[in-house]
Amino acid sequence: xxxxxxxxxxxxxxxxxxxxxxxxxxxxxxxxxxxxxxxxxxxxxxxxxxxxxxxxxxxxxxxxxxxxxxxxxxxxxxxxxxxxxxxxxxxxxxxxxxxxxxxxxxxxxxxxxxxxxxxxxxxxxxxxxxxxxxxxxxxxxxxxxxxxxxxxxxxxxxxxxxxxxxxxxxxxxxxxxxxxxxxxxxxxxxxxxxxxxxxxxxxxxxxxxxxxxxxxxxxxxxxxxxxxx
Amino acid sequence: xxxxxxxxxxxxxxxxxxxxxxxxxxxxxxxxxxxxxxxxxxxxxxxxxxxxxxxxxxxxxxxxxxxxxxxxxxxxxxxxxxxxxxxxxxxxxxxxxxxxxxxxxxxxxxxxxxxxxxxxxxxxxxxxxxxxxxxxxxxxxxxxxxxxxxxxxxxxxxxxxxxxxxxxxxxxxxxxxxxxxxxxxxxxxxxxxxxxxxxxxxxxxxxxxxxxxxxxxxxxxxxxxxxxxxxxxxxxxxxxxxxxxxxxxxxxxxxxxxxx
Numbered sequence: 001x002x003x004x005x006x007x008x009x010x011x012x013x014x015x016x017x018x019x020x021x022x023x024x025x026x027x028x029x030x031x032x033x034x035x036x037x038x039x040x041x042x043x044x045x046x047x048x049x050x051x052x053x054x055x056x057x058x059x060x061x062x063x064x065x066x067x068x069x070x071x072x073x074x075x076x077x078x079x080x081x082x083x084x085x086x087x088x089x090x091x092x093x094x095x096x097x098x099x100x101x102x103x104x105x106x107x108x109x110x111x112x113x114x115x116x117x118x119x120x121x122x123x124x125x126x127x128x129x130x131x132x133x134x135x136x137x138x139x140x141x142x143x144x145x146x147x148x149x150x151x152x153x154x155x156x157x158x159x160x161x162x163x164x165x166x167x168x169x170x171x172x173x174x175x176x177x178x179x180x181x182x183x184x185x186x187x188x189x190x191x192x193x194x195x196x197x198x199x200x201x202x203x204x205x206x207x208x209x210x211x212x213x214x215x216x217x218x219x220x221x222x223x224x225x226x227x228x229x
Numbered sequence: 230x231x232x233x234x235x236x237x238x239x240x241x242x243x244x245x246x247x248x249x250x251x252x253x254x255x256x257x258x259x260x261x262x263x264x265x266x267x268x269x270x271x272x273x274x275x276x277x278x279x280x281x282x283x284x285x286x287x288x289x290x291x292x293x294x295x296x297x298x299x300x301x302x303x304x305x306x307x308x309x310x311x312x313x314x315x316x317x318x319x320x321x322x323x324x325x326x327x328x329x330x331x332x333x334x335x336x337x338x339x340x341x342x343x344x345x346x347x348x349x350x351x352x353x354x355x356x357x358x359x360x361x362x363x364x365x366x367x368x369x370x371x372x373x374x375x376x377x378x379x380x381x382x383x384x385x386x387x388x389x390x391x392x393x394x395x396x397x398x399x400x401x402x403x404x405x406x407x408x409x410x411x412x413x414x415x416x417x418x419x420x421x422x423x424x425x426x427x428x429x430x431x432x433x434x435x436x437x438x439x440x441x442x443x444x445x446x447x448x449x450x451x452x453x454x455x456x457x458x459x460x461x462x463x464x465x466x467x468x469x470x471x472x473x474x475x476x477x478x479x480x481x482x483x484x485x486x487x488x489x
Contacts, residue, residue: 022312025376043375044375044376045375046375048374048376049374050374050380050382051382052376052377052380053380053385054310055310055312055381055385057285057310057442058282058283058445059283059443059445060442092387093489119376119377120377121307121377121378122377124309124442128442129442184372184381184382184385184386184387185314185315185385185387186314187314188314
């Protein structure tokens with residue numbers, strides 16, 4: 001499954017994804033606002049200073065149309081609609097001005113999680129399960145997106161609109177995030193950086209279909225099913 | 230069999246030790262390339278010794294190190310993931326940013342997956358191991374925040390995952406649950422442990438992980454570090470050593486070595 005995802009077609013360099021996908025925690029203002037004063041209390045002690053990332057490993061990657069399996073014994077999962085940047089040029093310590101020149105294009109990411117209420121040291125069981133990161137349906141070249149800071153994502157569960165989120169409401173814009181992250185880690189062409197999920201993340205039960213649509217980026221569609229025991 | 234991946238004379242090669250198969254106590258490691266050429270280890274660029282997939286790392290998996298960090302006993306392994314951009318080979322250098330107070334090495338046994346593993350029971354788990362290598366899993370504690378600990382700014386920095394020098398076949402490591410680990414900082418022994426003291430052992434980790442994520446060849450589990458971590462400064466030479474796996478050398482570089 002994951003190998004196929006890395007061949008999501010796109011007609012611009014680097015032509016393929018590396019399979020490295022990074023998510024950004026609490027980068028949508030709604031998510032940080034929901035946490036409110038708890039961000040300053042134990043166990044956190046202080047709101048995040050630097051960007052907090054996590055990794056969606058290659059076993060999580062899936063394509064539009066693939067089924068997402070709800071683990072046996074669980075009733076629902078959280079969808080994580082967000083925009084992903086596909087890196088086009090090696091990005092090491094880039095400046096915010098011009099940071100987007102390192103972006104080849106954009107895609108939709110569904111950063112699926114098992115619902116959990118801690119950000120301190122959550123088990124990777126919540127985010128790194130097989131098939132928990134559908135991407136696509138395609139990589140849209142940077143030039144085809146007029147303003148990456150004004151992309152609206154609409155998420156539908158079984159056709160009903162459940163969330164509308166915009167990249168205008170990110171804590172760190174795409175360019176700012178690239179600058180702050182590449183201060184400590186380098187991205188190479190084909191890496192994906194997802195910009196952050198809005199609160200509340202839609203809950204999805206077995207048998208339901210999630211469609212995440214953005215005007216310029218198409219629609220990422222996945223059915224959620226109960227895993228066989 | 231122990232194998233390295235090296236860049237030499239314009240290409241990437243598989244290489245085996247030409248002599249001294251226990252991993253070269255002498256600095257002049259001599260290598261036999263897959264095309265028959267005999268070269269000195271000093272003439273090649275050492276790469277991580279296999280095509281690295283998902284990098285899975287354990288926090289606080291030795292009871293002494295957990296105590297060192299004042300950490301209580303755990304119900305579940307503390308697992309975090311690292312990205313491919315952090316990888317570095319033997320004899321590479323790792324950057325220490327100016328102004329940080331505590332950057333430390335972590336010598337760890339790395340378990341390399343050789344066969345697809347999904348829902349593998351403990352008893353069958355070791356059949357999925359291709360082999361072992363040494364890992365040095367750097368951290369800069371100054372950047373620790375209480376969000377998704379350990380956050381990537383601490384653990385996933387460029388050059389922060391050093392692997393090598395060799396991938397040693399599992400069949401040549403009869404008892405991976407009894408391997409001594411040692412780290413020498415500028416020639417002085419600073420860290421010592423033994424894999425028999427792992428809180429969660431290799432079969433447990435493969436069973437645990439494969440229950441929710443399919444492991445495939447090239448995925449690697451860094452099994453955690455024992456007590457004895459110490460601060461490192463630019464110019465320091467760090468040698469991580471594991472019985473039968475060789476010695477993994479790394480040096481610390483200052484910002485000045487980098488153009489940005």
